[in-house]
Amino acid sequence: MRALIHDPAAPHGLRLSDLPDPVPGPGEALVEVAATSLNFGEVAFLGNHQPVGGVPGWDASGVVLASAGDGSGPPAGTRVVTFGWSGGWAERRVVDVAELAVLPSSVDHAPAAALPVAGVTALRAVRRLGSVVGRRVLVTGASGGVGRFAVQLAAHAGARVVALVGSVERGRGLRELGAAEVVSDVGEVGGPVHAVIDNVGGPLLARCYALLSPGGVALSVGMASLAPTTIDFEQARIHNPDARVEAFNIGSGVGPDLAYLAGLLAAGKLDPQIGWHGSWERVGEAVEALRGRRVLGKAVLEVGQLGA
Structure with missing residues (x-):
């Protein structure tokens, strides 16, 4: 799979690279990522959060490729929004089933990707x-x-x-x-x-x-x-x-809260306020806009095949 990895020598500390697919644990689902979003904290403190070669990314929305091995969580083919402290800026991520929510059919991946951390x-x-x-x-x-x-x-x-x-x-x-x-x-x-x-x-x-x-x-x-x-x-x-x-810290077990927020999106009661939206090939532009205070709301990246 392709992924954005932390490379201190690259512009903004990020470059696209080819990596093996991640392997989920018993309580984790494998998700094909359609969209992800940037948060100021993960951009400004990239080196604090990720080792060299690590895949950043807290937020991601996509489709379950393989359900959790222990039988928990949604089945393959389910559209989901996910949270984790790494791995979201990739074509595939593994995620604890407690940190995801099923998306209503009316909610697209880009607005969903804006939800997790923010x-x-x-x-x-x-x-x-x-x-x-x-x-x-x-x-x-x-x-x-x-x-x-x-x-x-x-x-x-x-x-x-x-x-x-x-x-x-x-x-x-x-x-x-x-x-x-x-x-x-x-x-x-x-x-x-x-x-x-x-x-x-x-x-x-x-x-x-x-x-x-x-x-x-x-x-x-x-x-x-x-x-x-x-x-x-x-x-x-x-x-x-x-x-x-x-x-304040966000904590864990955000699945129910993600489901609540996705429901508000579906009902038209919450606006994701996407101020920058483009391909992850343009991540440098997005980072510059975010750090330069030129984004009103969220910056969202379309990822891989689903986001094309």
Whole structure:
């Protein structure tokens, strides 16, 4: 099979190569990949996540070629969306059956491929906030993949969503997704917020944490700024007592959440917000666009024969 592998000497650290097909374990399905998506974290920290010669790729949608040997999971021929910490940027991947979901017939592979990391992260982050009905929720980096899903899902949950973006242009379309307010500077947020879903990190997270109402929570979901955060907790104790900050992780066993999100797509209640779409032969363009903050939402690659 062909696959994108991590090669530090290649442009963007990636090159297409020929590899043997992966061999599934007893609880794993073999999937022929039709589409995959890029996440900022796997692009920006490629060398941290993958050894030289490793196949990156967290998200992939495709068709089951061989069902799990232990009899679990869907049979061969089933259209699925999948999650894993590697292997998605290839013509075939193996995936634990707990990390996949069957796709409704009306959902195409490209929008499905946008769901796993960004969609499930946003869904689980919104759940982590507890009830947000009638409460202000600030989403930073709201123009990105996780951000645009978080705006939609928090609005569906009843929150008054404040979408913080890097520029007015990057805020395009967020009101249509459910944002009540769209701002391009944290100073424009104004009064306190019940919660923050932060995709940026760095000094911005500290400024957003200071906006929390007593008992509020800031979830550190991403680090698009590539910068660490320093928080003055002495000031926090004075001005927003009992507020807290948490390092958020997506966790495992995402199959049921993928099925829920795919159902929302099928019902027209969720927009995958694909801002870049093309062949995986153009992965360099996609990486440059993503790292250059020129993608509103998700970058999706069509892969191999199914994606041709």
